Amino acid sequence: MEREIQKFMIKHPIIEDAQAITDLVSLCDIEDIGEPDITLSDVLDMWNSIQIDTDAWIALSATNEIIGYGFVEVTGANRMDTCVFVHPQFKNQGIGSLLLTKVEERAHALAKGREGGQKLMNQISFTNHSARKLVEDRGYQFSRLYERMKIELEEEPGQYQLPEGMTLRPFQPEQDEETLFSIYDETFQDAWGYTKKDFSTWISQKKGDGYDPSLWFIVWKDSKPAGFLMSRMQDDGLFIDLLGVRREYRKHGIGKALLLHTFGSAYQQNQKTILLYVDSDSLTNANRLYQQVGMRPHSQTAVYMKELVV
Structure with missing residues (x-):
């Protein structure tokens, strides 16, 4: 059953948030595939590649619980990648949509001045139908399916x-x-x-x-x-x-x-x-x-x- 919240706040994470973000993504993984598919070192490795004070965001509940997370990473000359996660008990309250807006705004800023067509890739669990519908409604096109082996x-x-x-x-x-x-x-x-x-x-x-x-x-x-x-x-x-x-x-x-x-x-x-x-x-x-x-x-x-x- 979803919990009701009166408000949430979006801000950039700090290094001390890494474990809480790992725990959040693990909860999302468990709901989607039945087990965690992330470790603390994964989060820290990712943060070695991006500036978290400009390219990552967290959503905080009224009680300062991290209930959402998103980031954008420049992964090539013409490509950026993103993932957005929302706590299973806080879905359908606009958190994912707002985080994705932050991601896209930053991606457009990063794309300015770069040569060639810039693409933003969004990776979503295949079983997360609500997230897939969200990005489809925002103009994303399905491109590829990856298997975890x-x-x-x-x-x-x-x-x-x-x-x-x-x-x-x-x-x-x-x-x-x-x-x-x-x-x-x-x-x-x-x-x-x-x-x-x-x-x-x-x-x-x-x-x-x-x-x-x-x-x-x-x-x-x-x-x-x-x-x-x-x-x-x-x-x-x-x-x-x-x-x-x-x-x-x-x-x-x-x-x-x-x-x-x-x-x-x-x-x-x-x-x-x-x-x-x-x-x-x-x-x-x-x-x-x-x-x-x-x-x-x-x-x-x-x-x-x-x-x-x-």
Whole structure:
């Protein structure tokens, strides 16, 4: 049953609000998919990429309870991303609509002076029908469906044998950063929603609280990088952030080798849960690869897009 409130206030969060925001988003996740899909480190990592005093907002109830949260992040030369969350017991009171207005106003301000068409992507749980209707009514168009995939390891996986001349090695800090970025930039041009990023911004975003180079790996063909995987340990499991293989080296088992090696690293650290997100319509059939190594769809996220007219 929804609680009635007389008023709510919108303001920017401060760092001390991070745990309360994590708790709020967890409540939304539980309602949508049955379990939390966020940790405190996720929130802090996100805040490493945005200015919370201009690009994030919270809604406070009359008793100062955080009942809403939203943010906007510049994620590429022509793209921004946003998510808005409203406490399950405070829905249908205009909180989500007001937060989305704040997001869009800020996105338009950020878009001014930027070249090319600017797009705002809004990510919503597929089962959250009221939120999907809200953005549809505001002119967003459905663009993509992402699957959250998961595996619970019951035993340590075996390694996949790479073709002759290929080796899998751990990422070397202060040595492999630019190599890693060059592989990412090349391989993710095939991904939907790709926009060009500069090296310094990209690597700084990947060095948040979850940064752990022991969970990053590169496959080499002789002296040339062929593929990479970046993951991080979270409270709810090991999350695979990025996986890419250069076009000329695809269909050689590189992706499978990287996944199984990462699974083994997680298992040795007593982490049995592996998670990732994948585009349901991936041009490289990535979801089929993940199914081959035992991962299964767990929930879905709808991505809506809006062109920013500046």
